[in-house]
Amino acid sequence: MKGRERKITQIVILIGILLLGGYAVGTTLFASDDEKPKIGGRPPAFDNVADIEGNLHSLDDYKGKPVMINFWGTFCPPCVAEMPAIERQYQKYKDQGLVVLAINLSEDDITIRDFLKRFDLSYSILRDKNRMIERRYALRSYPTTFFIGRDGRIMDIDVGGMDDEEIEQYILRLLET
């Protein structure tokens, strides 16, 4: 093989290996955590999710607004414990455009209905089914709350129960956007 031809072949092959190899190694470095929604990223969409009155909500309906998505279940004590606090903060800030969507973890009608009799909640209670939304949001434990700014990006993620102070701090950050 002549010198020059050979050199070109070598370079081509080495570049090919570099590209494929880079791709291969790259997938290991960036892959697995891609599925999980992260701070700074966009929240996974959901469409036509029913609330307890039967109205349908889509995440897109709230574009441009500050949104707090809280995942909860009747069997989760810290979720239950923080509900009054969420209600109070919602009352305080709803006039500034705050939207609260409390997505229940795929429980059935009777359980939710009976449970809500004990509380007086004015924010929207949405119903997940078959854990579909829960999986999309890659939840590891409950409660998990996502705070989404007006720009449509996740500003904060809180795992575990919150009290009035914590909720208020998150909301104030949201309202600054």
Next chain:
Amino acid sequence: MNWLSISSGAFLAAFALYCTGFLLYVIAVIGRKWKNREPAAHTRKWSGIAFVFSSLGLAAHLVFFFTRWAGAGHIPTSNMYEFLTLLGMMIMIAFTILYAIYRSPLLGMFALPLTILIIAYAAVFPQEVQPLVPSLQSNWLRLHVTGAALGEAFFAVGFAAGLMYLLRVTDYNDRSASARRSQFWLEFSLYVLIVVAGFIITVFAFRGAGYEATFLQEELSIDARGNEVLTSQTVEYQLPPIVKPHNSEVVAMQPFLGLDRPLFTAPDWMNGVNAGRKFNTVIWSVLSGTILYGLLRLLARKPLGAVIHPLLDGIDPDDLDEISYRAIAIGFPIFTLGGLIFAMIWAEQAWGRFWGWDPKEVWALITWLFYSAYLHLRLSRGWHGLKSSWLSVIGFLIVMFTLIGVNLIIAGLHSYAGVS
């Protein structure tokens, strides 16, 4: 026709024939030096007789295999006992092929005890036919397990030839540091083989005496509903307990040599009743192996390697090197096909993924990579002979670990049924 009883009978016949064959090969090799014999003719005659016996043994072994298949309704490759006896049979097949090419009675003197050791070890495990769980009901099972066993059998013969090479070339009169290191490691390898023999002898001895000790391990835990749950597990030991399982009580224990309670308790990181039992077995194996080795050493009054070394006098070490290499070269494609490719096909079919990095799969890959490195190193002249033989020994160790170590120590989807 009770296939299974024919099968057991055939197994015993094979075992007896292999032992006889082994003794005849020894006569063929050692008898050369006896007085009033013409070496070449003596070797030829006795090798011939030995080969007849070892072939008859193989025939009996094949009868065992096929009658067990008939009796069980499925190919007998699904538990530890079955797999090890299969491996023994494959080693005999590999040996027969290589003997036909090279006509070396010396190979017989080493390959046969290897087979005997392996099938004796097999007999330690539960022998009953166990019906297959759904994931084992597949044609690819047959192909994968037999292919892997055949490939490994060739590696085993390569190991035997490699060991012979080491015994042949290690100069026991050389006192230099490197020679001493060589002698030490060779002696250590022989010691390991004796430990395995010791394990088998011990197990059979105590089993024959009907020894039993039982332990109860109870663990109190709280489940998700706030209930107290008492999990009790009993484990039976068939060897006197030097070590009892962590956090357990003696239920019954036959005294042995004045020992009426266990000496130690297994450390707490060995959790599970069976971990304690396995640890006890390991301790017994090492103990009995060491005693056995000590006795042999006392009798011989020199390293065992030095005892065997003169027997190999006159053999061209290059031939041994060649046999070892050839065995591995023949076995490698077979192992690739049976141990890896068929395994991938079967895994894809049964579990939906052709490779899951489970420990058994990884160790099969490690075996494959190791022998691949061996074959590449053989391209360089400098790696023939001594280094090559050591590699064939290490390679076989890896094969045995893949077979036994992974099952016993590491768990996974792949474990065999019926491990003791």
Next chain:
Amino acid sequence: MFENTKCECGHQNPPDTTLCESCGKPLGEEALSDRPLEMRYDGVARRSQKKNPNPIDRIWNFFSSVKVAVVLIVVTLVGATLGTIYPQKNTFITFDPSYYEETYGLPGKIYYMLGLHRTYESWWFITLLVMIGASLVICSLDRVLPLYRALSKQQVRKHLQFLTRQRVTYAADLQGGDEEWTARLAEQLRKKRYRVTAEKTALLAEKNRFSRWGPYINHIGLIVFLLAVLARAIPGWQMDQYVGVREGEAVPIPETNYYVKNLDFEVEYYPDEELPERLKGTLRPKRFMTKAELYVCEANCGSTALEPVLRKVKAHDILVNDPLEYKGLKLYQFDYDTTPRLKTIHPVLVDLESGASYGPFELSILEPAPEYEVGPYRLKLITRFLDFTVNASGEPANLSNQPNAPAFLFLIQGPDLPAEGETFFYFPIPTDRERFGQDLINGAMAERFDIRVTDMANVEFAGDVSYLNVRVDRALPYVFVGAFISLIGLVMGFYWQHRRVWLRIDGGRLTLGAHTNKNWYGLRSEVAAALRAAGLEADPKSLDNGGRNK
């Protein structure tokens, strides 16, 4: 700088050629020694080993080295062992990072910190595989081309030194004509299936050249295999999910537009007669199967409120080694759960004082009706718990959203009862009834009434749950193609050997040299046999010209 490498036979050789391409005479350094010839690549210059390799050459030479390849293999091997020490992350369905430290203590913690819990997906392991891939490509390219060149143009009459310095060599004085002897030897070699190219007084006998290509075909196979494995990282080419489907239900398959329905699940256990002593009484599954249907969702997919519009596309009985396959999607039978779960019961209301029993009435666990008329009594459902427990504040609550311990709170109204009714707690499962003290909770009402199921026929259980593993693996066919090509290469390379015999007769003197890439033992036997058949005295050992490294 031009090196003059013209051989005495007249042929102009490229620089660094160690054996003349035409007549085989040893050149350069090779000419100075008298050891057996280095026959690799037939002495052709393998690559231009320039004096000052530029960076490209350096990288190329690095990957071209067999020594480097062996090092890479060994490092990969050792790296792989590390991943078997503790269970890897992918063996857990839900992974908990604290597992390693909790179960194994400090070594476990170190293992996790080093990232060894995902050894086989780690950047360094993948880098090793990439480097092995590079080595495969470059090693092969670097060698196969010179080899092909060398083997395609072989000369028949070789230089005497070439012949006498082969590892297998033979010389003898012959009685009779040179040409007759050549023909006779050619005949014997042909009988041994050599392809003989003969000139009048010299010949080249060759067989199994194809075996030389074996290693390269093996390498190509491995490269295809690795590329196929890499291709699985392409989005959409690979998926691995688990879904649990209860009998009678359909569930969506995440990340796809498909739904799978479990029409029926069956499990068969080995009866005790078929089990050995030790295993009797254990539930050893013989066969388990899901009658499944696959649907494509056409509208309202992924909606939690609206009913998805489904169209059936495939039906199949899924067994462990027999998946449902549809357009690259495969559903494998993975596991099952036959834990009985109540669905509907038909209890009766018993008036303990009079002994009368009313009903039975249909009580659904998951969707109970708000009111029941049972005899003269009316039962109003106040609330229902799915998984009853008493929480930290002493209040009744649910432990989970699964119906593991259902409980109903009724308001009973009717004759001999106050107008506003009396409350009654009912636990369908007897162990729950005991555990939570139903009679204690109900107080006086426990002596007047009881709700009980009188017959197991009045209990309906929810179906079994079948767990399926859903997979897509578009790269799979290529994976196996690569593996098989590799295997063919191995078989070609190891089960045949490339053998060549050259001989020339000069004035009654036969000089013969032979070469093979492996199995010298066999070559010597074969050549000796051919010589003997031609009438010459030859013994395999005598042909041996040494050349082993001690």
